[in-house]
Amino acid sequence: MVQNKQKSAKLPRAGKNTVKEPAAPKEENWQKVKIKGHVISDDFGNYEGLIGLEVLKDYDAALVKSSQKRVRSKYPARNSESDSEDEVGATAKSSKKARLAERHAQKMQKLREKREKRKEQRKQKKTKGKAEEKDAEDSDDSNDEYAADRFALLRPPPSDDEAAEEPDQAESSDEEDEAPDLVPISTVNGEDVSAWNGLGVPSPILRALGEQGFKGPTQIQALTLPAAIHGKKDILGAAETGSGKTLAFGIPMLAGIMELKQRNVSSGIRKAPKVKGQQPAEVADDEHELTPPPEELDHVSGASDEESDMEENAQRKQLPLYGLVLTPTRELAVQVKNHLVTAAKYTGIRVAAIFGGLAVAKQERVLRQCPEIVVATPGRLWELYSQGNHHLKKIEDVSFLVIDETDRMVEKGHFEELRSLLKVLNADEQKKQQRQNFVYSATLTLVHDLPDHMQKRNTGKRPKFVKQTVDQKIESLIEELGISQPKIVDITSTQQTAQTLTESRLLCPLEQKDFHLYYFIQRHPGRTIVFCNSIDCVKRLATLFGLLDCNPLPLHANMIQKQRLKNLERFRDSPTGLLIATDVAARGLDIPNVEHVIHYQVPRTSENYVHRSGRTARANKHGITVMFMEPGEVKSYVKLYKTLERTEDLPLFPISERFMGAVRERVNLARDLDKEELKLKRVQSERGWMKKHAEEMDMIIDGYNDESGSDQDEDPFVIERRRNRLHVETVRAQLNALLAQPIFPRGFSFKYPNSEAANQVSTSHTQSAVETMKAAIEDQKQAKKDRNKRKRNA
């Protein structure tokens, strides 16, 4: 249903790196064209025939763009500032109810006029071009190659003077009421945001995006928004870390909720498949009184001025829960909630986060407000749901389900509660079909080699076990989650990590890892996350680097939740912050300007490597990752390297031995201090224990009961404690004296030998870690070329 010329051009297929930039439209003259591939009918879209195009697996975005221009001319761009001024003025003049009623009456009047006009036009058209139309349809139908469900009628939205459309579509013009939300706005605060137009982003959301400085969609957003907003399709999206996946599901969910509210429907963004003799659960009512646009509802606090608390509670109990977002970690739940709140600023949609570690009573209070979107970790959600929480009971009817970091969430042995939740969510087939699902992760399409024990059993001609393909992985996800007909967008590169990330590794014996870490932090100050494989390792490093005055902020699952969130806040606030964390911080956390990610230990899985590394180099910024490897970790590194389909070893991060002496001295002193402090604590706690028991038994033991006794000096415990304390103070004084001196003097510049290059790499104190590494990579390349040249000449 595109023009003949476009028909012959191959439409891009969604798939690994296959989604291409759209070509410019060639002709404006639209007509029916057959399209190969699956076409989903447009249920609730506002761009009429366009939707057919947008929901196509292989749709051509160029066509959408050409139509978009027409839409703009129909709804000329508004100046958002002057609009908002008008609105303020209007609010001052009339009461809210009167204004809404007036607006509604105007809309209905317009709608009636339009319908009349269309009917008139249709009549005229029918008598004129009946013969022509029939011919065209006959020729289409006679072609057996295309089944009926593979057709879509695509045409630009009608302008006032244009011929009319298909009767059934004209009859369903109640959806035109939603058009004003899609009126494209071109500027927000003087910034051009027109790049968002045509994707279906309602203007209140666009306004909030513009205020955040998001001038246009990221690639994953551009590729998924039309199918999600217009086509109401389930989305399975894989894109690199930091590429804007949160808004790729957040925007369609908010847009969908706005639409449901306008239609005054509490659930079911999609029409349920028709079953003979059965009415769909909820049908949008043509003549239903429109709910006020969300931005005009005083959702959170305003309404309570006029209503009593009880009334308000009773009303809120009726408020639907439209969207549910599940995340694997508590910190991610908080972050996603914050992203959604910012994007929903002008929609009046309320969002809450529910997660473990905080008081249940507090979260129940939050839920009593009946937020329209709940972002949650599966454990706490299931706990509250099982207890019969009134608002969470509504998850059975949610219209939008997001499973963020899906591959992690469905991992065997994790998040058992997710399976229970899915059973509840998918219990009713009709509700399941009506729900729109979003499944996103940076490593959704990463597949693993068979584990060693399986490979060993693969003897003989017919292998017993075969590696799962990407398609199989996706199919099993679709089945497990109960998704129907998703649009799959995979734009991850083969290397899986962000294009702007510089990757490197550092080889050193186990006991030297601390030296190298301290060297790195001192040499390249900047916001750094150090990832460890265990909580014990995090604790040890946090103590050691605390003694070295690096102000480390630990983050692991055994910390109390408030402290976890506080440490993240502090890290966010400090430009040279040092976060030492387990993989609890590996996924999804979006902390701006993280410059370095250090894998203190080789990650256990390639997914962890990709996600840990993805805390830097986000949103097209540059960043570096350094993987510390001791000889015992080489095997894990090789496995990781194979899964990530790397063909070249990660380059080595350059270290200057010249400064390592000073580094070792400090780290060793800090280690001593740590040991001595531990000893002192142990002696003290032992003494406390003895004293307590002595008191309980009403006994007097020399040296334990009273320190001021005359024979105290003879007490071996007191003597030992005094000696320890003295030693601790001496070591601390020594360390403090050293720490007062910079290791790398300001203004220095030096050359360090590169283990792979014959020549030396020069650096200066101002050079960042990324620059240092890039220079080293260039040098290593040059050295390799020189070596090959020498070999050829020899």
Ligand SMILES: Nc1ncnc2c1ncn2[C@@H]1O[C@H](COP(=O)(O)OP(=O)(O)OP(=O)(O)O)[C@@H](O)[C@H]1O
């Ligand atoms: N259209 C946009 N323009 C500019 N910045 C954007 C846009 N969309 C999102 N961002 C910003 O990009 C950053 C990364 O986004 P987000 O956290 O959604 O990435 P992600 O793909 O979910 O990453 P991860 O895989 O690590 O979870 C955020 O700071 C977000 O505010």
